[in-house]
Amino acid sequence: MEEKPAAPPRIRVLISEDQIRERVGELGRQIRADYGDRPIYLIAILKGACIFLSDLARAIPGPVRFDFMGISSYGRGKTSSGEVKVTKDLDLSLEGADVLIVEDIVDTGVTLTYLAHVLQQRRPRSIQIAALLDKPSRRLRPVQVRYVGFTIPDEFVVGFGLDFADDYRNLRDVCVIEE
Numbered sequence: 551m552e553e554k555p556a557a558p559p560r561i562r563v564l565i566s567e568d569q570i571r572e573r574v575g576e577l578g579r580q581i582r583a584d585y586g587d588r589p590i591y592l593i594a595i596l597k598g599a600c601i602f603l604s605d606l607a608r609a610i611p612g613p614v615r616f617d618f619m620g621i622s623s624y625g626r627g628k629t630s631s632g633e634v635k636v637t638k639d640l641d642l643s644l645e646g647a648d649v650l651i652v653e654d655i656v657d658t659g660v661t662l663t664y665l666a667h668v669l670q671q672r673r674p675r676s677i678q679i680a681a682l683l684d685k686p687s688r689r690l691r692p693v694q695v696r697y698v699g700f701t702i703p704d705e706f707v708v709g710f711g712l713d714f715a716d717d718y719r720n721l722r723d724v725c726v727i728e729e
């Protein structure tokens with residue numbers, strides 16, 4: 551007998567493209583106001599933060615540079631395992647720079663705790679964090695996230711850069727896959 555193709559997953563919009571656009575605009579203006587006319591070094595973590603980075607960089611008026619870092623954590627399904635390593639390093643020197651780490655989502659806080667520690671050793675002038683999404687209910691490590699787009703409940707989200715097994719990054723909204 552022929553096998554039926556699996557039904558496509560049902561996808562529910564949690565945060566719409568319009569809401570994201572408006573909030574990213576607000577964050578960009580707030581960030582520039584906080585940094586005065588100083589250059590801001592945006593450091594995005596591959597791959598999930600790329601789409602947020604490209605919108606945020608354009609929402610911040612004045613001098614901005616950006617660079618990318620690859621990080622992998624072992625044994626990840628839908629959660630962090632706690633072990634992290636750098637798989638692609640930066641091209642820019644951060645010495646004396648005002649660094650703003652750009653993340654798609656802060657979940658347990660393991661990734662950002664590790665990254666902040668690695669970047670601190672490069673003697674920047676300051677390090678802050680901007681995250682599009684924050685899931686504070688799952689935090690294992692305390693992380694100070696200076697700029698948060700949206701605080702969300704404990705649901706696994708995809709879209710706007712976020713993936714499930716590398717799919718769905720291109721969705722324009724932040725969505726939940728219904729089981």
Ligand code: IMP
Binds near residue numbers: 653654657658712
């Ligand atoms: P943390 O180290 O647990 O804070 O993990 C942060 C990383 O886990 C994010 O950069 C994402 O790559 C991934 N992640 C955490 N929650 C989600 C989710 O709901 N959807 C997709 N990826 C997630």
